[in-house]
Amino acid sequence: MILGIMGGMGPAATCYLFNKIISLTPATKDQEHLHIIIDNNVEIPDRTAYILGLGENPITEMVKSILKLEIMGADYIAMPCNTAHYFYDEIAKYTKVKILNMIYETAKYLKENYTHKKYLLLATEGTYKSEIYKIIFQEFDLDIIYPDDTHKKILMNWIYDVKSSKFNVEPIEIQSLIDKYIEDRHISVILGCTELPLLAEEIGAPKEYIDPVFILAQRCVEIGKNSLLP
Secondary structure, eight states, X not given: OEEEEEEOSSHHHHHHHHHXXXXXXXXXXXXXXXXXXXXXXXXXXXXXXXXXXXXXXOHHHHHHHHHHHHHTTXXXXXXXXXXXXXXXXXXXXXXXXXXXXXXXXXXXXXXXXXOOOEEEEEOOHHHHHHTHHHHXXXXXXXXXXXXXXXXXXXXXXXXXXXXXXXXXXXXXXXXHHHHTTOOSTTEEEEEOSTHHHHHHHHXXXXXXXXXXXXXXXXXXXXXXXXXXXX
């Protein structure tokens, strides 16, 4: 089984997924790791900008990546970008290769492994506006909570800083934002933009969170090792 990764959204997020897959693979030698093809297509336009009506449609470049991966022999494809899943149904039309839906995999994983019903989503403004998390989580009878508009802007600033390799956020700032929305222990936090787990790992906050890319990496390994597509 060959895994294709549609990367470039952004490059650090692509590396993050790749590294997680490597660390989660039960391998004792090179030959026991997954065969992975990565198309780090940095020409894909900003997904949030398009969803907000401020930028170019990324579909063309996304489809180019999908087709490249298919031609190179990918049996299944992963996208380490939450906001890109707004375009999932559209790009899936162009390929016979199975594209894993990270948001669906996250909802399924949480339904099977958590007792919580409510989840605070920290993400891009594009992800919020598209409501892709709310729509899929409703299928699993799970609720998504959004921060207010001010905090959405703050999150966007953090995300774009990470894309520029800037990690100038204090741990207390992230925890303080989260604390405003966590009423009790029955609300978990989803870092629903790939740059946010990168930020959390770099600065050491928050202490507990759900990482959709980690869940996606687990699923990639499971499929690759068992040679079974969903």
